[in-house]
Amino acid sequence: EAGVAQSPRYKIIEKRQSVAFWCNPISGHATLYWYQQILGQGPKLLIQFQNNGVVDDSQLPKDRFSAERLKGVDSTLKIQPAKLEDSAVYLCASSLEPGDANEQFFGPGTRLTVL
Protein backbone atom coordinates (compact mmCIF):
# COMPACT_ATOMS: atom_id res chain seq x y z
CA GLU A 1 0.00 0.00 0.00
CA ALA A 2 1.45 3.37 -1.00
CA GLY A 3 1.93 5.80 1.85
CA VAL A 4 1.21 9.51 2.14
CA ALA A 5 3.13 11.42 -0.52
CA GLN A 6 4.39 14.98 -0.08
CA SER A 7 6.31 17.35 -2.31
CA PRO A 8 8.64 19.07 -2.38
CA ARG A 9 10.77 17.49 0.33
CA TYR A 10 12.79 20.69 0.86
CA LYS A 11 12.16 24.34 0.08
CA ILE A 12 14.21 27.46 0.75
CA ILE A 13 12.63 30.88 0.20
CA GLU A 14 13.14 34.50 1.17
CA LYS A 15 10.78 36.12 3.66
CA ARG A 16 7.70 37.70 2.08
CA GLN A 17 7.77 35.16 -0.76
CA SER A 18 5.02 32.61 -1.34
CA VAL A 19 5.27 28.84 -1.14
CA ALA A 20 2.96 25.88 -1.68
CA PHE A 21 3.13 22.30 -0.47
CA TRP A 22 1.32 19.34 -1.94
CA CYS A 23 0.01 16.19 -0.26
CA ASN A 24 -1.54 13.03 -1.67
CA PRO A 25 -3.08 10.87 1.06
CA ILE A 26 -3.45 7.13 1.13
CA SER A 27 -6.10 6.01 -1.33
CA GLY A 28 -9.55 5.87 0.26
CA HIS A 29 -8.65 7.95 3.31
CA ALA A 30 -11.37 10.50 3.85
CA THR A 31 -9.61 12.57 6.49
CA LEU A 32 -6.52 14.67 5.81
CA TYR A 33 -4.44 16.70 8.26
CA TRP A 34 -1.70 19.31 7.94
CA TYR A 35 0.72 19.75 10.84
CA GLN A 36 3.53 22.21 11.48
CA GLN A 37 6.59 20.89 13.33
CA ILE A 38 9.02 23.56 14.51
CA LEU A 39 12.52 22.34 15.41
CA GLY A 40 12.57 20.92 18.92
CA GLN A 41 8.79 20.74 19.23
CA GLY A 42 6.08 18.21 18.55
CA PRO A 43 3.83 18.58 15.52
CA LYS A 44 0.94 21.03 15.85
CA LEU A 45 -2.28 20.58 13.91
CA LEU A 46 -2.96 23.38 11.43
CA ILE A 47 -6.05 22.11 9.63
CA GLN A 48 -8.18 18.97 9.31
CA PHE A 49 -10.29 18.07 6.28
CA GLN A 50 -13.07 15.53 6.02
CA ASN A 51 -13.37 14.80 2.29
CA ASN A 52 -13.30 18.33 0.82
CA GLY A 53 -14.71 20.12 3.86
CA VAL A 54 -12.80 21.77 6.71
CA VAL A 55 -13.40 20.16 10.12
CA ASP A 56 -10.96 22.20 12.20
CA ASP A 57 -8.79 25.16 11.20
CA SER A 58 -8.66 26.86 14.58
CA GLN A 59 -4.82 26.79 14.67
CA LEU A 60 -4.30 27.96 11.10
CA PRO A 61 -2.92 31.55 10.82
CA LYS A 62 -5.49 32.56 8.27
CA ASP A 63 -3.91 35.91 7.47
CA ARG A 64 -1.10 34.11 5.65
CA PHE A 65 -1.88 30.39 5.49
CA SER A 66 -4.50 28.76 3.30
CA ALA A 67 -5.30 25.17 2.42
CA GLU A 68 -7.64 23.42 0.08
CA ARG A 69 -8.75 19.92 -0.82
CA LEU A 70 -11.01 20.64 -3.73
CA LYS A 71 -11.78 17.12 -4.96
CA GLY A 72 -11.52 15.43 -1.59
CA VAL A 73 -8.28 13.68 -2.48
CA ASP A 74 -5.00 15.60 -2.65
CA SER A 75 -4.44 18.87 -0.82
CA THR A 76 -2.35 22.03 -1.08
CA LEU A 77 -1.11 24.19 1.78
CA LYS A 78 0.03 27.72 0.90
CA ILE A 79 1.88 30.41 2.80
CA GLN A 80 1.72 33.96 1.49
CA PRO A 81 3.74 35.91 2.50
CA ALA A 82 6.19 33.78 4.46
CA LYS A 83 7.81 34.95 7.69
CA LEU A 84 11.02 33.77 9.33
CA GLU A 85 9.04 31.97 12.03
CA ASP A 86 7.36 29.78 9.41
CA SER A 87 10.59 27.78 9.09
CA ALA A 88 9.49 24.28 10.04
CA VAL A 89 8.64 20.84 8.72
CA TYR A 90 5.12 20.63 7.32
CA LEU A 91 3.62 17.20 7.75
CA CYS A 92 0.61 15.78 6.02
CA ALA A 93 -1.31 12.85 7.48
CA SER A 94 -4.40 10.90 6.56
CA SER A 95 -6.79 8.52 8.26
CA LEU A 96 -9.55 6.29 6.99
CA GLU A 97 -12.13 8.05 9.10
CA PRO A 98 -12.15 10.98 11.51
CA GLY A 99 -13.30 8.95 14.49
CA ASP A 100 -11.38 8.82 17.74
CA ALA A 101 -8.12 6.94 17.76
CA ASN A 102 -8.21 6.12 14.07
CA GLU A 103 -4.57 5.75 13.13
CA GLN A 104 -3.12 8.72 11.32
CA PHE A 105 -0.52 7.86 8.67
CA PHE A 106 2.12 10.53 8.16
CA GLY A 107 4.06 11.55 5.09
CA PRO A 108 7.80 12.33 5.17
CA GLY A 109 7.19 16.08 5.41
CA THR A 110 8.39 19.20 3.63
CA ARG A 111 11.22 21.07 5.32
CA LEU A 112 10.77 24.83 4.78
CA THR A 113 13.55 27.31 5.44
CA VAL A 114 12.67 31.01 5.31
CA LEU A 115 15.68 33.32 5.01
Add this chain to the structure above:
Amino acid sequence: AQSVTQLDSHVSVSEGTPVLLRCNYSSSYSPSLFWYVQHPNKGLQLLLKYTSAATLVKGINGFEAEFKKSETSFHLTKPSAHMSDAAEYFCVVSLTGGGNKLTFGTGTQLKVEL
Protein backbone atom coordinates in the same frame (compact mmCIF):
# COMPACT_ATOMS: atom_id res chain seq x y z
CA ALA B 1 -7.87 21.22 27.46
CA GLN B 2 -5.55 18.29 26.98
CA SER B 3 -1.78 18.11 27.03
CA VAL B 4 1.13 15.73 27.48
CA THR B 5 4.46 16.28 29.18
CA GLN B 6 7.46 14.22 28.20
CA LEU B 7 9.75 14.36 31.16
CA ASP B 8 13.04 13.76 29.34
CA SER B 9 14.14 15.49 26.17
CA HIS B 10 17.05 13.05 25.73
CA VAL B 11 17.57 9.48 26.93
CA SER B 12 20.70 7.44 26.33
CA VAL B 13 20.90 3.66 26.88
CA SER B 14 23.28 0.87 26.00
CA GLU B 15 22.23 -1.76 23.50
CA GLY B 16 20.55 -4.67 25.26
CA THR B 17 19.46 -2.64 28.31
CA PRO B 18 15.89 -1.58 29.13
CA VAL B 19 14.30 1.55 27.72
CA LEU B 20 11.98 3.84 29.70
CA LEU B 21 10.51 6.98 28.13
CA ARG B 22 8.26 8.91 30.49
CA CYS B 23 5.01 10.68 29.68
CA ASN B 24 2.38 12.35 31.85
CA TYR B 25 -0.92 13.53 30.45
CA SER B 26 -3.57 16.04 31.38
CA SER B 27 -7.11 15.61 30.16
CA SER B 28 -10.48 16.56 31.53
CA TYR B 29 -12.17 13.51 30.04
CA SER B 30 -11.28 9.99 28.97
CA PRO B 31 -8.27 10.31 26.72
CA SER B 32 -6.86 8.16 23.99
CA LEU B 33 -3.08 7.99 24.25
CA PHE B 34 -0.48 7.10 21.65
CA TRP B 35 3.23 6.77 21.16
CA TYR B 36 4.66 7.70 17.76
CA VAL B 37 8.25 7.24 16.59
CA GLN B 38 10.07 9.46 14.09
CA HIS B 39 13.24 8.21 12.43
CA PRO B 40 15.40 10.77 10.59
CA ASN B 41 13.97 11.74 7.22
CA LYS B 42 11.03 9.39 7.68
CA GLY B 43 7.40 9.93 8.54
CA LEU B 44 5.95 9.50 12.01
CA GLN B 45 4.93 5.92 12.71
CA LEU B 46 2.43 4.70 15.28
CA LEU B 47 4.01 2.44 17.92
CA LEU B 48 0.93 1.77 20.03
CA LYS B 49 -2.31 3.26 21.29
CA TYR B 50 -4.52 3.12 24.38
CA THR B 51 -8.27 3.57 23.97
CA SER B 52 -9.77 2.58 27.34
CA ALA B 53 -9.44 -1.16 26.87
CA ALA B 54 -6.56 -3.04 28.51
CA THR B 55 -4.28 -0.73 30.49
CA LEU B 56 -1.14 -2.53 29.32
CA VAL B 57 -0.75 -1.95 25.63
CA LYS B 58 1.66 -3.85 23.40
CA GLY B 59 2.99 -2.24 20.26
CA ILE B 60 5.35 -2.93 17.44
CA ASN B 61 9.05 -3.76 17.76
CA GLY B 62 8.71 -5.02 21.35
CA PHE B 63 7.52 -1.74 22.86
CA GLU B 64 4.73 -1.52 25.40
CA ALA B 65 3.12 1.14 27.56
CA GLU B 66 0.96 1.09 30.67
CA PHE B 67 -1.89 3.50 31.27
CA LYS B 68 -2.00 4.52 34.95
CA LYS B 69 -4.94 6.78 35.66
CA SER B 70 -3.97 7.39 39.29
CA GLU B 71 -0.59 8.69 38.18
CA THR B 72 -1.82 10.25 34.89
CA SER B 73 1.08 8.49 33.20
CA PHE B 74 1.63 6.52 30.01
CA HIS B 75 5.30 5.53 30.06
CA LEU B 76 6.85 3.65 27.13
CA THR B 77 9.12 0.68 27.84
CA LYS B 78 11.12 -1.96 26.03
CA PRO B 79 13.05 -4.76 27.78
CA SER B 80 16.11 -4.64 25.53
CA ALA B 81 17.19 -1.75 23.33
CA HIS B 82 18.41 -2.27 19.79
CA MET B 83 20.51 0.12 17.73
CA SER B 84 17.60 0.54 15.33
CA ASP B 85 15.48 2.00 18.16
CA ALA B 86 17.46 5.24 18.05
CA ALA B 87 14.90 7.86 17.04
CA GLU B 88 12.62 10.55 18.43
CA TYR B 89 9.54 9.41 20.32
CA PHE B 90 6.37 11.41 20.82
CA CYS B 91 3.68 10.88 23.40
CA VAL B 92 0.31 12.00 22.04
CA VAL B 93 -3.14 12.54 23.53
CA SER B 94 -6.49 12.68 21.83
CA LEU B 95 -9.69 13.66 23.53
CA THR B 96 -12.44 11.06 23.32
CA GLY B 97 -15.15 12.57 21.16
CA GLY B 98 -12.72 15.19 19.90
CA GLY B 99 -12.68 14.05 16.29
CA ASN B 100 -9.22 12.50 16.33
CA LYS B 101 -7.41 15.77 17.05
CA LEU B 102 -3.93 14.85 18.27
CA THR B 103 -1.89 16.90 20.76
CA PHE B 104 1.80 15.99 20.69
CA GLY B 105 4.40 16.21 23.42
CA THR B 106 7.75 17.84 22.75
CA GLY B 107 9.48 14.54 22.06
CA THR B 108 12.23 12.40 23.61
CA GLN B 109 15.36 11.71 21.60
CA LEU B 110 16.52 8.13 22.28
CA LYS B 111 20.17 7.35 21.75
CA VAL B 112 21.38 3.73 21.79
CA GLU B 113 25.06 3.12 22.33
CA LEU B 114 27.11 -0.02 21.78
